[in-house]
Amino acid sequence: MNQQKQKTILSGMRPTGKLHIGHWxxxxxxxxxxxxxxxxxxxxxxxxxxxxxxxxxxxxxxTIDMVIDWIAGGIDPMKSPIFRQSKIKEHTExxxxxxxxITKSRLERNPSIKEQVRDLEIENITYGHLGxxxxxxxxxxxxxxxxxxxxEDQLSHVEITREIxxxxxxxxxxxxxxxxxxxxxxxxxxxxxxxxxKMSKSMGNALLMSDDPETVGQKLRKAPxxxxxxxxxxxxxxxxxxxxxxxxxxxxxxxxxxRAGCESGxxxxxxxxxxxxxxxxxxxxxxxEKRRRYEEEPKLVEDILHDGEARARATAQETxxxxxxxxxxx
Ligand code: TRP
Numbered sequence: 001m002n003q004q005k006q007k008t009i010l011s012g013m014r015p016t017g018k019l020h021i022g023h024w025x026x027x028x029x030x031x032x033x034x035x036x037x038x039x040x041x042x043x044x045x046x047x048x049x050x051x052x053x054x055x056x057x058x059x060x061x062x063t064i065d066m067v068i069d070w071i072a073g074g075i076d077p078m079k080s081p082i083f084r085q086s087k088i089k090e091h092t093e094x095x096x097x098x099x100x101x102i103t104k105s106r107l108e109r110n111p112s113i114k115e116q117v118r119d120l121e122i123e124n125i126t127y128g129h130l131g132x133x134x135x136x137x138x139x140x141x142x143x144x145x146x147x148x149x150x151x152e153d154q155l156s157h158v159e160i161t162r163e164i165x166x167x168x169x170x171x172x173x174x175x176x177x178x179x180x181x182x183x184x185x186x187x188x189x190x191x192x193x194x195x196x197x198k199m200s201k202s203m204g205n206a207l208l209m210s211d212d213p214e215t216v217g218q219k220l221r222k223a224p225x226x227x228x229x230x231x232x233x234x235x236x237x238x239x240x241x242x243x244x245x246x247x248x249x250x251x252x253x254x255x256x257x258x259r260a261g262c263e264s265g266x267x268x269x270x271x272x273x274x275x276x277x278x279x280x281x282x283x284x285x286x287x288x289e290k291r292r293r294y295e296e297e298p299k300l301v302e303d304i305l306h307d308g309e310a311r312a313r314a315t316a317q318e319t320x321x322x323x324x325x326x327x328x329x330x
Contacts, residue, residue, distance in 0.1 A: 009034055010145030010179075012043035012085075012136070017062040019069040020206035021280070022189035022199030025249055030149045030184045032074035040080035041143045041312060042070060047085050047092075048136070051129040052120060064301050069209050071304070072290040081308035085139060088309065090316035094138035094323065099131060101167040102160065107131060112156050137161040141168075141176045142316045149182045172326040175319075186249060190242045194224035210291055213281040220246075220273045220280075232268035243269070243276050251279035 011031050019028065034040065044063050050056070067082055075082065085091050107113065107130050117125060128135075136157050140148055141164070148158050158181040165176040188198050191205030199206050207219055225243055229236035238244035238259045247258050254275065261267025294301050324330065 006037070006039045007146040008143055009038040009040045009147045009149065009182075010043065010140045010143050011040065011149050012045045012048075012139055013066065014045045014049050015059060015063040015066050016049075016201060017058070017065045018201075019066060019073075019209050020199050020201060021209060021246075021250075022191075022206065023069075024073065024209060025186040025189045026151050026184055027149065028070065028073045028075075029186075030182070031070075034147075034149065034182075035074075035076060035080055038147065041145070041315075042075060042080055042082045042308075043139055043312075044082070044084045045136075045139070048132055051126070051132050052116070063305075064298060067301055067305065068291055068294045069287075071294060071301075072287045073209065077304045077308060081311040082304055083308040083312040084305060085135075087305075088142075088313050088316050090142055090313070090320045091135065091138050093320060094142055095131075095135045097323065097327070098134050098137050098141075098164050098168070101164050101171070102134060104130070106160070106163075107133065110156050110160065112153055115153075133157040133160040134164070137164045140179050141165055142319050143312070144177055144319060145179045146177050147182050148179050149184060151184055151188070155181055155183075168323075172323075175322050175326050189249065190245055192219055192223045192242070194242050207280070209284060209287055211284070212288065213277070216280055216284070217274075217277045220277045221270075223273070225269045225272075226262075229262075229269060232270075233265040235265040236262040236269070238262045243273055246276050246280065247272075250283050251276060254279070 011027070013023070013027065031040070031042065044067065046059055046063060049059060063084060070082060071077060110133060113125070113130060113133075116122065122129075133156070137160060140158075140161050148154075148161070150158060158179060162178045165178050168176055191197055191199040191203060192207060193203070193205040195205070197203065197205070207216060211219070220243065223242060226236045226238075226241045228234065241262070244258065244262065248255055251258070258267065258272060258275070262272060
């Protein structure tokens with residue numbers, strides 16, 4: 001395919017360390033699938049991490065751990081640059097310009113900020129936290145991203161990005177595309193605690209992509225199943241069972257069989273979980289294998305980041321030149 005005609009994707013994630021299987025189904029799988037068809041940029045949102053946590057001591061380790069999972073999961077860093085937001089100064093420059101194009105009340109109406117303020121019990125939000133969708137707009141538009149793969153919780157940020165792009169273009173001239181969100185199909189994977197909430201490391205209900213077979217087995221054994229299925233042969237309701245959701249994702253070939261067994265009572269939870277664990281472990285085995293190489297030689301990851309940063313910086317500088325030109329900043 002002609003490189004020139006390929007559309008650009010900008011995908012980003014906060015550096016939270018090792019990824020879990022919910023990151024795979026909710027984001028990474030999609031990124032990998034899209035990398036042939038599009039021109040991709042993969043951003044480590046390390047400045048975004050500061051919005052909710054000023055402790056930067058683990059930021060570097062978290063970045064490396066996450067990037068290893070990206071690569072082991074199938075992101076090809078030769079094709080698509082992987083880079084840290086904080087290493088490209090143009091992000092802060094464009095963020096400042098964009099901050100003039102959006103009102104404070106618009107940012108206060110942003111539903112995902114409202115949710116964070118509520119969930120994290122934030123009494124007094126910082127200027128930077130309130131404005132983080134503006135930084136995200138700079139992340140996307142610096143690479144003139146056409147498409148942004150996101151989960152539902154980030155849709156409002158892509159909308160803000162579109163508004164800022166329109167505002168810039170109508171004020172100073174056409175520089176930016178209006179990016180489209182691309183929703184992931186299997187967005188939310190429930191956590192292992194069965195509390196009907198997302199998988200998340202901070203909630204302690206996550207199955208990591210780097211978990212070894214024994215850990216996977218243990219975590220699944222502890223997970224709650226349908227409360228109405230008390231004894232082995234009681235009929236169960238797969239649609240309310242999180243293990244069934246994992247079967248659907250990681251053991252698609254056996255889904256009908258598992259459903260029939262669960263509903264009739266022929267399949268007990270212990271065996272069902274064993275089958276689920278076997279499928280998840282088979283899925284994770286090549287990932288863990290590939291991870292090992294980078295864990296043994298972390299310098300490889302540093303090199304990948306430096307290379308990605310040089311390439312991302314070149315694009316970012318081009319865009320900033322067009323921005324300055326349009327704004328007659330010289
Ligand atoms: N805001 C995203 C999050 O909190 C991370 C992010 C930063 C991002 N910049 C981005 C996502 C650009 C997509 C595109 O998870």
